[in-house]
Structures are given as structure tokens and as C-alpha cells.
Amino acid sequence: QILKIHSFVRENAGKIISPSNKSTDSQLSSEFSHFNQYLYFLYAPTLVFRDVYPRTSTIRWNIVFQMFGQVLIGTILLYHVIAYYWMPVFARCFTDTKLTYPSVITSIFDLMLPGVLFFVIGFYGFFHCWLNGFAELLRFADRTFYQDWWNATSSGTFWRSWNIVVHDWLHVYVYKDLIKLFSGNKKLSAICVVIFSAILHEYCMSIVFGFCSVIFIVWFGLVGMFLRIVFPHSKGTLWNIIILTMTPISLAVVPYFYALEISARHFPSNR
Template sequence: MMFKIVIKKFYVLDGRSSHNNGKIGLEFGLLQWGLGKFPKVVSLWLWMQLSALIIVYPGFYGWTMYRPEGKVDSKDHDKADMCPDFSKYLYFLFAPTLVYRDNYPRTATIRWGYVVSNFAQVLACTLYIYYIFERFCITVFRNFNRDHVSAKLFITSVFSCMLPGALTLLLGFFAILHSWFNAFAEMLRFADRMFYKDWWNTTSFASYYRTWNIVVHDWLYTYVYKDLSKLLGPKYRSICMACVFLLSAIVHEYVMVMALGFFYPVLFVMFMGAGFGFIFVKGTGRSWNVFLWLALFMGMGVLFCVYNMEWFARQNCPENYDHFIDYVVPRSWTCNFDAMKNNSQS
């Protein structure tokens, strides 16, 4: 009886009738759209790999061989040794790490069953994320801007997106940082599997950023933060941290722009606003862990709501400016409701 009540409420919230002939009624248009340019993705990946092999490596090798002597070089140091062997460089390109080493700890054998299971988990997480978008996002925002959007509707949409956003966050984390990285680590016999720590138990955002994605954190710390600290000095630790956050925010926003096809820097603002400010808020009690989770839930709810609104506004609303200005100005802010209704009626 309780199961039937939950199912009935699910259909009501989903905007569909509970009498659907017993079928889930999922459509795979979203997956088809997401994979519609797969050949282009593969070709771009191949070009990037080729450029890393035939441009980056020879260029770095030439620089190490012919750069002028400096204080960094010791008399008995061979400059050619500073450039890694091509085989080591090629291994680094595919290894699940961003920090180069001449040698990494290696395992003795490859467990192909473990590799297959991890790729199966990636596929399962992808299908689950698709289901979340199909049931809890598309059905809510499909008709966005066909009626006037009030503050009440916006707040309600944010709260309705918190759970789907949090689920997507956890699924994406598990699919990439656990399953995908472990699959490639196993195939390459890469023994260092410390891709993340128990970030879910942390009581501060500073600890969360250090443990959420150790692969990226190690790169930022090794190649950005340490060099800035040496350049500016220990007194400017906060400025160094701000520069790291700025670089990370720019890269995240670049990914969103390339994926969605429009510029709407909500993620950038949240990264450099609350995301950076919360690293100075520290606590040790369990209540701080609850605060971290609530902040993550609310942040994902806002991101899901705002980006979905803008995406469907661009599907339902006509362009108001030329192509470039329309690309950078949120259409959800400038949609002309009356003109749109008149166009739909005509």
C-alpha cells in the first residue's frame, strides 16, 4: 500500500498521469543528443593526443637540449636527462594522474574482470543520471518561459532540484573518480589508487576541496600553489589560494560553456563567492559536516535550476540580440513573454 502511494506521488510530481499502462515511458532523446556528436569528440581527442605527441614532446625535448645555461643547472647535470623518455611520457598521458613522475608504483598483474566491472559501473551511473534528467529536470523545465516566472516558482524549482542535483553529484563522483580511474589504473597497472579520501566525513570546505579530487588537487598544489608561494612569499598565502580557486573556476566554467553552448557564469560566481569564502569557515563538530552537506545540496539545487532554466529558455524564446551578444547574455532574463505568446499564436 505504501509503495502504491509513493508511486502515485511520483507521477503527480512528475507531471504525468499515474495511469500510464504500467509503462515507465522513458525516451532516449537526451542520450541521443548527448552522443550525437560522438565522432567529432573522438576526432578531437585524437587530434589532442597527436598534438601532445608530435608537438608538445618534441618542443619540450628541444627546450631541454638547447636552452641556455642558468643557475638551476648543476655542472654534472645532463640537460637531456630533464626530458623524460618517450615511453614514460606516453604512459603518463594515459595514467590516471596529472603529476609527472619518471616511475610510478606498479601492480604485478591486470585483473580484467575488475576492469569490466568498473566500466559497467560507469555505464550504470550514466544511465541513472540520464533517468534523473529525464524524470526530474526535463519535465519540470520543458515549458519554462511559456508562463511568467515568479520568485515563488524559482524558489520551488531550486528546492525540487536539490535531490536530483545531489544524486548527480554523487553519481558523477563515483563514475569518474572511482570507476573510470580505477579501470584505467588497473589496465595500466598503476598502483597508486588514492584518487579521493573520505570527503563525506569532512567538517570544513577546506578539507573537502583537498579530499574530493586528489588528482586535480595534487596538480594545483604542485604546479600552481607551490610556485606562487615561492614567488610571492608565505605572507600572501590567501592570494595564492585565491589564484588557485580562480584558475579552477575558469576551467569549470569553460567546460560548462563548451558543453551547453552559452555563457552563463553561475558556476564561476558560486566558485569564487561562497565556494572560496567557505574555506575560511572551519569547525570540528558533526554539525559542521551537516552544514557542508546542506551547502552542497543547496548549491547543486541552484546550479541545476538556473542552468536548466537558461537551457530551455533558449529553446522556447526567440533571440533578442545578434549572435555573439545573445551567446553571453542570459536569455532567461530577457525573454519577451508577450512577443513569444503572439508568435506562438500566429
């Protein structure tokens, strides 16, 4: 909701400060937005505020029930993945008195397949079912919430396509501002966006777990920045293989280190 509030304020602040300047966006009016427009925006599956969105003519209730039904099934499947595949590995983090390289590597490999299952089910449940369900319920016509990130042949394409909802917000309110700030330096602006995105994800995780670490910042921010700097224009099948290889590793390493952090904070006697 913070991102939505920021978008609403940004799009309406200019109407108050400079009411004579008309927006070039046809979906933004020169008048201050009404409360019903803000209320619709709060539930719409987008983070970029517009006074008018493309709308469908009718609500297909069968699609609504189908999407939310699949969300329910996905939630049950995620519970089983966590309870029967993740928790036994996490239990070792809480009970092992000494960490060794073999135990760390074994735990990471044990988390890879469950991590992929968790990601695929969660991704489909949220980005496809949940967002499409709300889009259909609100007659929201723009249903491009993700693209075929699994076919990405460059790091930039991957980051742009796997979460278009957040990417649009970052592009409109962060990237464009940084372009102006850095006098059109696209490379530096893109690197800053990657770091900002990592910090934003870390902030969300700190709300969930109640503590702030640097796992997301290091793994996604620094690694993502490294890829952008070293291989800015690299494309091809090799990049797709690298992305598909790094994804399961990331889905194992990140939760494992969070489990270690929780263990160190709440079970210090085992360390």
C-alpha cells in the same frame, strides 16, 4: 588533456633550459622524457607527469570488467535521472513566460534530490569506477583519487579531498607558483586557487554548452573565496553539517540557472 600537456611541458622544460639542474623528485629523471612515457601519461589517471609511476605486478581483469561494467550501469542510471527527474523541471524553465519567486524556489527544491542522485552516481562512476578501471588496466598503483569528503569538517578539507586528481595539479602547478609570487602568502594563494578553479570549471562548461556565463565563478569562486576569508580556520561538526547542506543546494541551483540561461538564449520569445 590541456592540463596533462601543461604538466608534461612544465616537467620537461627545465630539463632543456637547465639540463645540469637535477630534480629532487625521484620519479623525475634528468633526461628528456620519451614518447612512450608521454603516451602512458595520457591514459594514466593522473594530471601530474612523472617519468616513473608506482606500478602493480599484474592486471586483474576481473576488476577491470567490474569497474567498467559499473560505469555502464551508472550511465544508464544517470540517463534515467536526467530524463525523468531533471527534464520535467527544465521544461518549466523553457515554457514559463514569467518567473516568480515561488516557481524558482519550487524548481530548486524539485532539483535537489535528483541533483544528489546525479552527483553520487556520477562521482562513484567516474572517480571510483572509471579511474580505478584505467588504473588497473595500466597497472597504475596510486589509487587515491578521492578521500572521505563527506566527513570534511572544514571547507579546506572538503576542497582538497573530493577531487584529489585535480587538486594535485592545482597544488603543484598553481598553488606553489603563487606561493613564490606572493612571497609565501598561503591565504592569498589559496584564494587565487579557488578562483582559478572556478574559472577552469566555467571554461569546461562553456565547451559543453557553447556559451560562457559566470555561474560557476559566482557560486563556487566567490562563495568559496568568502568561506576561505571569513572562516579560514573554522572546523568541527557544524562545518560538516554546512557542507552537507550546501551540497544539495549547489547541485540544484547551478543546473537550474544553466537551464534559465539556455532558455533565455534559445527560447527568447518565452521571456
